[in-house]
Amino acid sequence: MKPSSIVQFEQVSKRYRFRYAVRDLTFSLPAGRIIGMIGANGSGKSTTLKLMAGLIRPSRGRVYVCGQQAERRMSRCVSYMSDMDALYGFYTAAELITFHERLFPDFDAAKAREMLAFMRLLPGQRAGDLSKGNLGRLKMVLALSRTAPLVLMDEPLSGLDPLVRQSILKGLLSFVDLSRQTLIMSTHEVAEIEPLLDTAVLMADGHVVDIRDIDELRTEYGLTLVDWMAERLSRPGTGYTGANQA
Amino acid sequence: MGDDFRSPQPIYLQLADRICREIVRGDRKPGDKLPSVRDMAMAAGVNPNTVQRVYAELERMQVAQTRRGQGTFVTEDGARLRTLREELMHERIASFVRDMTEMGFRQEEIVEGVRAHIKRGPDAAQQGGKTE
Numbered sequence: 001m002k003p004s005s006i007v008q009f010e011q012v013s014k015r016y017r018f019r020y021a022v023r024d025l026t027f028s029l030p031a032g033r034i035i036g037m038i039g040a041n042g043s044g045k046s047t048t049l050k051l052m053a054g055l056i057r058p059s060r061g062r063v064y065v066c067g068q069q070a071e072r073r074m075s076r077c078v079s080y081m082s083d084m085d086a087l088y089g090f091y092t093a094a095e096l097i098t099f100h101e102r103l104f105p106d107f108d109a110a111k112a113r114e115m116l117a118f119m120r121l122l123p124g125q126r127a128g129d130l131s132k133g134n135l136g137r138l139k140m141v142l143a144l145s146r147t148a149p150l151v152l153m154d155e156p157l158s159g160l161d162p163l164v165r166q167s168i169l170k171g172l173l174s175f176v177d178l179s180r181q182t183l184i185m186s187t188h189e190v191a192e193i194e195p196l197l198d199t200a201v202l203m204a205d206g207h208v209v210d211i212r213d214i215d216e217l218r219t220e221y222g223l224t225l226v227d228w229m230a231e232r233l234s235r236p237g238t239g240y241t242g243a244n245q246a
Numbered sequence: 247m248g249d250d251f252r253s254p255q256p257i258y259l260q261l262a263d264r265i266c267r268e269i270v271r272g273d274r275k276p277g278d279k280l281p282s283v284r285d286m287a288m289a290a291g292v293n294p295n296t297v298q299r300v301y302a303e304l305e306r307m308q309v310a311q312t313r314r315g316q317g318t319f320v321t322e323d324g325a326r327l328r329t330l331r332e333e334l335m336h337e338r339i340a341s342f343v344r345d346m347t348e349m350g351f352r353q354e355e356i357v358e359g360v361r362a363h364i365k366r367g368p369d370a371a372q373q374g375g376k377t378e
Contacts, residue, residue, distance in 0.1 A: 032295075176294075
């Protein structure tokens with residue numbers, strides 16, 4: 001494994017009963033970057049993130065994160081933000097911060113309070129009473145307040161209006177620490193997210209179609225991320241066989 | 247976010263170009279400190295790694311200098327800033343002439359068109375384009 005790669009998949013498949021959610025994934029991702037997972041619904045993005053988080057076990061193959069094989073105890077080095085509204089609604093924002101501080105040794109409560117103010121959230125508000133937008137903000141505060149080397153966010157922008165998306169992205173840029181952290185997120189807001197990304201992972205039908213740096217797409221092919229996605233997905237049967245596997 | 251980078255040129259080059267224009271326009275003066283990487287990333291809505299690349303590019307162009315532990319500053323080299331101004335002008339003119347030539351305009355037509363446009367003034371020119 002290359003020293004700079006934070007995530008490595010070796011021939012990983014995940015099967016639910018008779019259906020493969022992802023099949024034969026082999027790739028590695030570099031540390032210190034913001035990486036976007038893009039692709040249609042059902043292409044395997046969420047499953048791939050959950051495998052990285054150690055929340056589900058591969059049916060076959062191995063997943064390495066920070067040099068260790070991924071498992072449930074990985075949660076110490078992975079901060080995972082689910083796309084579900086998984087917060088306890090009766091807790092206030094301040095109580096959730098205290099709760100997370102006890103749960104995760106790397107949780108930085110001071111940073112969390114700073115982000116809360118940045119996001120204009122009130123510490124006394126109950127999670128259950130928050131609007132969808134503010135709940136999205138609160139979830140991001142909790143995910144980014146950990147110093148874990150790998151932060152995973154599953155659809156942090158989905159279902160949110162443009163202004164909320166913008167404030168979440170600003171918060172993300174100002175609080176992620178790329179000298180120590182790698183951020184991987186899945187999203188459908190491809191054009192909106194492009195300026196934030198170093199690297200994009202394109203998935204389709206449970207496969208990784210391709211992995212490219214945004215600068216490379218633009219410098220060498222003159223393509224924006226949306227152009228590239230359209231082009232790659234219109235040429236079926238060309239699985240990813242890039243440098244990462246060599 | 248506030249900015250979009252829909253042109254397929256690399257984002258770091260678009261942002262470097264924007265900062266050069268701000269310098270030429272005088273919005274950023276010689277010796278001014280550029281925002282920290284994080285602040286610039288937030289303001290432009292881009293990845294901090296991209297801003298680092300932008301500052302490295304400006305340094306390579308000798309338009310900015312990074313001082314260890316202090317940040318990145320617009321150069322105080324007046325001669326360099328004058329050539330930067332020239333470079334930006336020539337770049338724009340070159341791309342304009344290329345466009346016009348592609349559409350089949352002859353050199354004299356282009357020069358005459360520019361001269362007439364400037365004579366009419368910026369507001370009149372826009373209207374002229376619409377009424378014709």
